[in-house]
Amino acid sequence: MNRVAILTECKPYNPNRTFTEQLNSVGGNTGNNAYITALMDIFSAARVDYELLDKTLEDDEYDVYIVGNLSWIVEDTPLPDFYYDAFRKITNKGKKFVPISVGTQVFDYKADFKYDPTTLSFLKEISEQAVIACRGEYTAELLSKNGVKNVEVIGCPSLFHTKDPNFKLSKRNYLRKNPRIATGITPWPNEKMSTSLVKEYLGYAIRNKIDFIEQADNSWIEFLSETDKSFKGLFHTYFKQFGKMFFDIEEWRVYSRELDFSFSGRFHGNVIPLLEGVPSLFISIDARTKEMCEYFKFPTIDIQEFCFDKTLEELYEMADYTEFNKSYSGAFIKFENYVEKNNLKIVK
Template sequence: MAVGLFWNDRVSFEKHEWAKRFFFLGNNTGNLVFIRALKDIFHPVMIPLWDVTSDTFRDRADITHYITTELIWLTPNQTYPHVWTMLKRIGDKPLVPISVGVQSMARNVDITLHPDTVKLLRTMAERAVLGVRGEYTAAVLEKNGIVNFRIIGCPSLYQGMNEKFRVEKKPFDPAMRACCNFRTFYGTLSDPERQFLTFCANRDLGFVEQNAFPLTLENCCGDEYQFRYLQDWLKRQMHVFFRIEDWLAWVRQYDFSLGSRFHGNVIAVTSGIPALTMVVDSRMDEMTRLFRLPTLPMEDFRLEKPLEYYYDLADYTDFNKAYPERMRVFRDFLQRNGLAEAAGG
C-alpha cells in the first residue's frame, strides 16, 4: 500500500528570499519537525498542495489513504475549501487528518466553529478516524457532534516509533550548553517574556528562530537599551533552518533547550536532549499536558534564577512513564485507519 501526504515538498528554498521560504513552510519552520516525523512514519508519496486545486492532480491506484495536516489550527469563522477539494479529488478514499486542533487563548469549550468546518469534519469522520491533538480539541468536537476521533497529540513526538524511548537527564554541569527559542516577535512583550530574552542574552545562548518576524522596539516596550542589547545577541546567536538535517546537527550540540516554541523544543527532546517548555497558548497546553512534558508558565519566569534552576524543572519522569501509553494509542489510531502496515506494523 502507499499513503499520500498533501504537503508542498517540491521546493528548492535556495531560489527564494526569506519571506517566500517561510511562506512555503506555512510561515513556521517548526513544520519541518512535524513533516519529518510523518515522512519517517509513513514513507508517503508527497503531493504538493497546489496540485490539489489544479488539473495536474491525479489519484493514483496504489495510494489507499491520504493524509492532511491542514486542520491543525481551527479558529471561529475559518473555512477550508481546499480540504473539500482534496475530498472531491480522491473519490471515496479516506482523508486522515493529523493533529486536528482548535486554537483558543481562553480554552473555551463553547467556541463556535464555522458550520462549513463542522460539516467538513463530520464528512471526514465518516471515512476515517480523526487524529486530534488534545483533550480540549476533543471536547470542542464532541460539542459539535463529532466523536470518531482518537487523541494522538503531535506526530513529531512519535519520531522513530519506539515505545521504549526515554529522555535520560544528566546531572547539571555548569559547562553544559543550552539553546533557546521564543514565540513570534509580535506586539508588546510581557515583562516575564522580556526577562526570559534578557536571561538568554546574558548567557549568550544559541537561539533558533522559526518565522520571519524580526525583534522590534515595540516588542521591547520602547526600551531602546534592551532592544539594542537583544538585537546584538540575536545577530550573534540567531539561527534559521530550512533543512531539517541542518537543524538537527545544530541542536545536537546542546545539552538543554528552553523556550516557548513547541517544535523548537520537540526537536531537542526527540534527540534525547531535555527541554523546558513555556506554554503560551491552548495548542501548546494541550500537547504538553498529553505527553506530560515539563512546562513552566511564562509568567513565572524570573531573570534572577540560575540556569540550573530551570534545568532542574525539566523533569522527564512523568513523560517517560506516559510515553509507552501514548505510543499504544497512536498505534491503535493507525490500526483503526488501516495505516498500520504503512507505519511498519
C-alpha cells in the same frame, strides 16, 4: 499496503532559495518540517503539494491522503476553501482523507469555544470516513461536545518519529560547566501575552547568552520595539551572535545534538532536541501548546509563571522526565492503534 501521501503546501528543502522563499517553503514556520518529515518517515509517505493533487488523483498514485494543516482552527473562522476542495476531490475518488493532529488555536482553555458552522460541518463529514486525530484532550472534548464523535487524542506525531515505543529520555544529574543551551519564543499565538513579559523572556536569554532558535518571521520584534529603540538594537546585536534558524531539518538535528539543555515556548523548538536525547523544558504559551504538553506529560512551565530570577541550573532541574518516560510507550501504542483504524501502517 496502502500508498500514502502527505498533502501539504510545504516544499522540500532547497539551499538555493532566498530567505523569504525559504520561509514560504515551510508555510511560515520551520516547525512544520518536524511534523511533515516525521509523517513521511513513519508511513514511508510521499509529499504532495495541493497544486499537484488533481494530477496525483488522475494518476491514481495514492490511497490515503494525510492532512496536517488543521492544527490551527481559529474560533468562529472558516477554513480556507482549498481544504474543502481537496476533501471533495479525494473522497470522490474513493480515497481516504485523514487529518492528523487537529488542534484549537486559543490562548487558554475556553469551554464555550465556537466553531464556524461550515468548519464544524466539514469536521463531521471528515469523521464519517476517518478517525480524526486530536492534539489533546481539550480539542477532543470540544469536538465531541459539538457533535464530532469519531475522534482520538494522539498528540503531535512528530513525537513518534522515533518509531520506538521504548524511547526514554535520560539526563545528567547536573548541568555541566559552560553548557550550550537553546531557547525560543514567538508571542503572536497568544494575544494575552504582554509585551513586557516577552521582553523579560528575551532579556533572560540575552543575559545568559543562550542560543535563540527562531522558527517564523521575526517581524514581531519590530512590534515589540516600536516604543523602545534600545531594545531593538540590543536584540538585533544578540540575534546576530546567538540566533539560529533551520530550514533543513537534518541540520537542525545535528545542531541539537550539541546542546546540553533546551527550554522553549516553541513546541518543536523543544521536540527536535528532545528526540536527540536533550533534556527540554516546555514553556506553555497557549492552549494549543498546553494540551500537547499535558498529553505527553512533558515538564512544563506556563509562560505567565516563568521566574526570571531562576538560574539555568534550576531550570535544568525542572526538566524531570519521570512521568514522560512512564507514559511514552502507552502513547505510542495508542498511536499505533489509531493508525490501524485509518488503514495506515508504521513502516519500521
